[in-house]
Amino acid sequence: MATLRATPNLLAMPPPLRSLLLTHHILLPTRTFATRPGPRRHSIPPLPGFDPERPLSQTTEEYIPPLESTSYLPPPSNDPNGLPFPAPPPSKSSLAQATGIFTSKGGPKFLYSAGRFLELPVNTHTPEICLIGRSNVGKSTLINALSGLLGASARNSHGVVARKQGSAITSRKAGCTVTLNGYGFGTPPPEPPSALEEIKAKREAVVKGATRQARREAQKEYMQREKPRRYALIMVDMPGYGLGSKKDWGVEIQKYLAKRQMLKGAVVLIDAETGVKEQDRMVLGNLRDHDVRTVVVLTKGDKVVDAAVVEQRKQNGEGKGGAEERIGEVLLGVWKELRRAERRSLTWLEGGDKGWEREVWVTGAGDPRNGGLGVETARWAICRLAGLVEDKRKIVVPGLDVAVGKGKKEVVKVEQEEPEIVSFDDIEALVEREKARPKKRLHPSF
Numbered sequence: 001m002a003t004l005r006a007t008p009n010l011l012a013m014p015p016p017l018r019s020l021l022l023t024h025h026i027l028l029p030t031r032t033f034a035t036r037p038g039p040r041r042h043s044i045p046p047l048p049g050f051d052p053e054r055p056l057s058q059t060t061e062e063y064i065p066p067l068e069s070t071s072y073l074p075p076p077s078n079d080p081n082g083l084p085f086p087a088p089p090p091s092k093s094s095l096a097q098a099t100g101i102f103t104s105k106g107g108p109k110f111l112y113s114a115g116r117f118l119e120l121p122v123n124t125h126t127p128e129i130c131l132i133g134r135s136n137v138g139k140s141t142l143i144n145a146l147s148g149l150l151g152a153s154a155r156n157s158h159g160v161v162a163r164k165q166g167s168a169i170t171s172r173k174a175g176c177t178v179t180l181n182g183y184g185f186g187t188p189p190p191e192p193p194s195a196l197e198e199i200k201a202k203r204e205a206v207v208k209g210a211t212r213q214a215r216r217e218a219q220k221e222y223m224q225r226e227k228p229r230r231y232a233l234i235m236v237d238m239p240g241y242g243l244g245s246k247k248d249w250g251v252e253i254q255k256y257l258a259k260r261q262m263l264k265g266a267v268v269l270i271d272a273e274t275g276v277k278e279q280d281r282m283v284l285g286n287l288r289d290h291d292v293r294t295v296v297v298l299t300k301g302d303k304v305v306d307a308a309v310v311e312q313r314k315q316n317g318e319g320k321g322g323a324e325e326r327i328g329e330v331l332l333g334v335w336k337e338l339r340r341a342e343r344r345s346l347t348w349l350e351g352g353d354k355g356w357e358r359e360v361w362v363t364g365a366g367d368p369r370n371g372g373l374g375v376e377t378a379r380w381a382i383c384r385l386a387g388l389v390e391d392k393r394k395i396v397v398p399g400l401d402v403a404v405g406k407g408k409k410e411v412v413k414v415e416q417e418e419p420e421i422v423s424f425d426d427i428e429a430l431v432e433r434e435k436a437r438p439k440k441r442l443h444p445s446f
């Protein structure tokens with residue numbers, strides 16, 4: 001908007017300057033500070049049965065639970081149909097315990113962003129779990145959902161707001177996360193009295209040392225002491241592999257998997273829409289080679305369910321459609337890959353302490369209905385992997401007794417698909433290779 005506010009003053013100016021200043025003042029718009037309304041936000045009508053405040057366990061009447069369960073076990077060998085077995089959920093108190101760890105202290109605390117393994121802060125006492133998966137599979141979205149962000153907010157976490165609230169940045173474009181990002185969750189258990197006593201003694205030695213030299217040494221020791229634990233759990237969001245990833249993705253991640261002292265396990269995310277891909281096979285092989293305990297979580301389960309519902313409605317009205325079957329196919333593919341990877345190791349075994357867990361979890365962290373599909377149980381699965389909750393379930397399969405809880409005897413024997421015949425020479429070569437494998441060494445800074 002042009003303004004003539006300065007014209008009277010211009011008359012007092014020397015004539016050669018008047019035309020110049022007049023042009024400047026009349027033709028150039030001056031800045032006004034009037035407040036303009038911002039772009040209008042569209043309000044989306046809520047979906048039937050959608051209540052963002054409601055936890056997953058309390059479903060509304062209209063809401064159709066999309067799947068029978070959010071975790072599945074491989075089909076028992078006596079099942080003629082060979083369908084994945086829906087596992088019963090953990091107890092409500094156990095789920096609440098896991099949710100408490102992820103959502104206490106008002107959510108996660110963004111701790112660091114490291115481009116290289118050597119840039120990672122030393123961690124000697126907090127259990128650490130890493131999220132690993134192809135680019136765009138939903139790693140960052142899952143971190144947000146685990147920490148309590150609901151559906152749409154978990155997947156649309158961008159810009160300054162996300163940075164301020166410490167949530168993981170997500171994007172539709174593959175290759176969004178390019179560093180190892182650490183997030184701290186929950187309150188740690190109180191330090192044992194002996195640890196507190198030790199710190200007190202070290203502090204006293206700094207003041208009461210007999211000589212100056214002794215006090216200096218005590219000070220050095222006090223500064224190098226192990227700092228008290230600040231979080232119950234640290235989750236590391238990794239850069240994705242495949243499309244949009246950096247060329248040297250593998251180098252730093254391999255170092256991390258081989259040397260990170262407090263790494264309790266890896267959560268491998270697999271897209272429920274596309275299933276296992278070549279790069280996932282490579283990663284399962286890496287986890288096997290480094291004996292990292294592995295849990296598989298399917299992401300974008302909501303999309304599979306939605307596609308199945310749409311198809312069902314087109315054909316003959318309401319219903320869940322073939323969601324269970326579609327997810328089931330992917331699950332069978334996952335177990336097949338895990339068993340294929342297992343064949344090349346003598347230690348990374350099904351159900352083993354350093355192997356892979358047979359229970360696979362289904363999530364749809366970006367699903368706005370009821371705050372995300374399977375998020376609550378995924379929290380529990382991660383806490384179990386970190387050793388923070390105990391599995392007390394006793395799962396009974398008709399005709400078989402399958403116990404998955406800690407310390408219970410495993411009696412299920414699942415038949416291998418595509419049995420592979422291995423010669424004695426091959427077995428001997430495998431044993432030799434295992435013996436020759438260098439022992440896992442700790443990072444020099446630990």
Ligand SMILES: Nc1nc2c(ncn2[C@@H]2O[C@H](COP(=O)(O)OP(=O)(O)OP(=O)(O)O)[C@@H](O)[C@H]2O)c(=O)[nH]1
Pocket residue numbers: 133134135136137138139140141142155156169170171172173174175176177178238239240241244299300301302303363364365366367
């Ligand atoms: N419908 C649905 N969309 C999801 C889900 N999880 C992630 N998405 C979408 O998938 C896209 C990628 O999500 P990110 O969380 O950024 O994926 P990422 O694995 O961290 O990707 P990189 O950082 O590139 O490795 C985003 O557009 C999300 O909205 C889900 O469970 N359901």
Ligand SMILES: [Mg+2]
Pocket residue numbers: 139140141169170176177237
């Ligand atoms: Mg990411």
